[in-house]
Amino acid sequence: MITCQYCAHKNEDGTLFCERCKSDLLSQPEAKPMSEVMPAPVTVPMGEVPMAEPILADTVSYDSVKKDVAPSDAPAVETASYPPFRPDAGEANATADPASVPNMNTPKLLVIRGQKLNIEYPIYTGDNFIGRTDEKPVDIDLDDQESPDRVWCSRQHARIVSDDKGLSIEDLGSQNGTFVNRARIYPGQLRPLENGDVVQIGTVQMKLKLQ
Amino acid sequence: MPAKIHIERMLHRNSIAVRGESVASYALLKVIPAGDGTAPVMPINLALVLDVSGSMYEEDGTGISRLKRVQQAALEAIPLLRPSDTLTIVAFAHTAAVVLPPTPLTQLSVIEKTINTIDRFEIDPGGTAMDQGLQLALEQVRSVRKENMLTHILLLTDGETSGEQNCRDLATAMAGKQEHLTLIGVGTEWNASLVKDLAQLSEGKWYYVDEEKKADTQRVFLEEFAHLRATTFRDVKLHIKPMKDIRVKRCRLVVPEIRELNLDTQEERHLIANLGTMERDKTARYILDLSLPNRPDGQYVIAQVEVTYATTEGPATTGPVALQITYSAEAPSYVNAEVAKHIDEVQIFELTNNLQTALDDSNADEAKRLAMAIERKATVLGPAGAKKTMLARQALSELNAGGRVAKKTMLALDDSARLAEEMPMP
Numbered sequence: 001m002i003t004c005q006y007c008a009h010k011n012e013d014g015t016l017f018c019e020r021c022k023s024d025l026l027s028q029p030e031a032k033p034m035s036e037v038m039p040a041p042v043t044v045p046m047g048e049v050p051m052a053e054p055i056l057a058d059t060v061s062y063d064s065v066k067k068d069v070a071p072s073d074a075p076a077v078e079t080a081s082y083p084p085f086r087p088d089a090g091e092a093n094a095t096a097d098p099a100s101v102p103n104m105n106t107p108k109l110l111v112i113r114g115q116k117l118n119i120e121y122p123i124y125t126g127d128n129f130i131g132r133t134d135e136k137p138v139d140i141d142l143d144d145q146e147s148p149d150r151v152w153c154s155r156q157h158a159r160i161v162s163d164d165k166g167l168s169i170e171d172l173g174s175q176n177g178t179f180v181n182r183a184r185i186y187p188g189q190l191r192p193l194e195n196g197d198v199v200q201i202g203t204v205q206m207k208l209k210l211q
Numbered sequence: 212m213p214a215k216i217h218i219e220r221m222l223h224r225n226s227i228a229v230r231g232e233s234v235a236s237y238a239l240l241k242v243i244p245a246g247d248g249t250a251p252v253m254p255i256n257l258a259l260v261l262d263v264s265g266s267m268y269e270e271d272g273t274g275i276s277r278l279k280r281v282q283q284a285a286l287e288a289i290p291l292l293r294p295s296d297t298l299t300i301v302a303f304a305h306t307a308a309v310v311l312p313p314t315p316l317t318q319l320s321v322i323e324k325t326i327n328t329i330d331r332f333e334i335d336p337g338g339t340a341m342d343q344g345l346q347l348a349l350e351q352v353r354s355v356r357k358e359n360m361l362t363h364i365l366l367l368t369d370g371e372t373s374g375e376q377n378c379r380d381l382a383t384a385m386a387g388k389q390e391h392l393t394l395i396g397v398g399t400e401w402n403a404s405l406v407k408d409l410a411q412l413s414e415g416k417w418y419y420v421d422e423e424k425k426a427d428t429q430r431v432f433l434e435e436f437a438h439l440r441a442t443t444f445r446d447v448k449l450h451i452k453p454m455k456d457i458r459v460k461r462c463r464l465v466v467p468e469i470r471e472l473n474l475d476t477q478e479e480r481h482l483i484a485n486l487g488t489m490e491r492d493k494t495a496r497y498i499l500d501l502s503l504p505n506r507p508d509g510q511y512v513i514a515q516v517e518v519t520y521a522t523t524e525g526p527a528t529t530g531p532v533a534l535q536i537t538y539s540a541e542a543p544s545y546v547n548a549e550v551a552k553h554i555d556e557v558q559i560f561e562l563t564n565n566l567q568t569a570l571d572d573s574n575a576d577e578a579k580r581l582a583m584a585i586e587r588k589a590t591v592l593g594p595a596g597a598k599k600t601m602l603a604r605q606a607l608s609e610l611n612a613g614g615r616v617a618k619k620t621m622l623a624l625d626d627s628a629r630l631a632e633e634m635p636m637p
Binding site: 001011012013014015016017021022023024173175186187188 | 221229230231243502530549
């Protein structure tokens, strides 16, 4: 319980403002680690969760938080021994086979806007998860493609499926959305991809190259 | 592609640590219309209910009477309707009368003539019988109502009314029946608490028109008619099915305006909120206040949410979408800034309601404290809270000067507090 400092109303843990007098409830135990990370919160503490809608970032400043994950220089495909976490499906699903050898015909995503331009991410048969490696690995890790104070890519942001029908992409309920040729796509919708399509994830734009 | 609705959802924190028996958490739902706008047009069955009482002849220093401004605004807005739409006009003062029975928009000249001569119908201007006006309008729209039609009443008043309880009963009866009500209050003498109540009871909305601004009536009419014209989804309902031991404390609309929604318990662990109508291209957002029990670490589905709706092509659904959260005693995750921003706005809205109550009770000290809290909270919202901050400061300086807040300042603050500043989409 959090007791309101103003009206002494007892509120459930985690409540953000008093149910009765609507005053701020600041003595939340959970808020502590946040204030340690965020010495001078401008508004509510905002962490590494990306800003919701990209347009706003130019008008609102927020403190960036140093991420625990050390950025790796080589944005290669994860060769982790456990499958990527998939939020919306319970059963195990086919994932990209890291052992498959990239050849000339492997489709690639070429970074055309991002911190490291002209880097190519190969797309393998099966599911290719795009996001930022955190507690779970992803296949296409965009962690070092965004500047640390403008992280709009979610951890599990989108997935590209490569199968005998071709390539398609699905948003995985990301905070800031996935865009194909500037049009937003939605969770649960597999959108087919064609050569030359521009995929935007967070602030990063990538062009699909089939050959 | 036919018109469709999608749901996006996010939590205040993706992972939580529960130390006690339970913890409060918040979820943001975005209800997003999609489709290329080629959906068949939904015919509108609209009634205008206009106050023609004596006070409507005041000019408020604009050089043109309130009634004349309403007539002009209506004449400008009505061409936004389509030939398939139907319009009814009811005028009320001491009594009420149907001055235009349900008339198709193809007869535009008849409609225009009626509006131009609305002050010449024999209605005794001494009094305000809003309840009779609303009653007559309801009878008229119900007489021509068809399946797949959007039934809407737009009521404008500038004064106190008789028959308040009747008004409340009529508004309550409209809720959940797909009969929608929008209220417009002109100036500062209308009964703000009644109008707001009616909006709440009927699950509708209200506007405030600043009587000293010549173009404000026109602004509100054009805005409201544009909303009507863009309405594509009717009978939109949010279904929430929380898992065992999870409590949904309340559900609030936060964009386009802040309003608490009634949650009906359909059956055990199945709550329904009526979302009313939705426009083709306007996303609505909702905050769910949740209470989550203590659980071992791991990932859990806490609820299924689903939106059902009707277009001119019939009923449809988004299908169920899971709300998930991770319990982690070690590492509660960071706060989602977007969810937090909406909760800040809700808090300002609630503080403003309390400020209104404190002013009604002549509790100046409490009012000052609340005005300061609103100002502090609005300041942290930055540019998105600029208007709220400005109005809270105004209220505070009026309180410091004379211990009271002008009704106009309070109305403007009320009006501003419920509006979330919508962030532009990329």
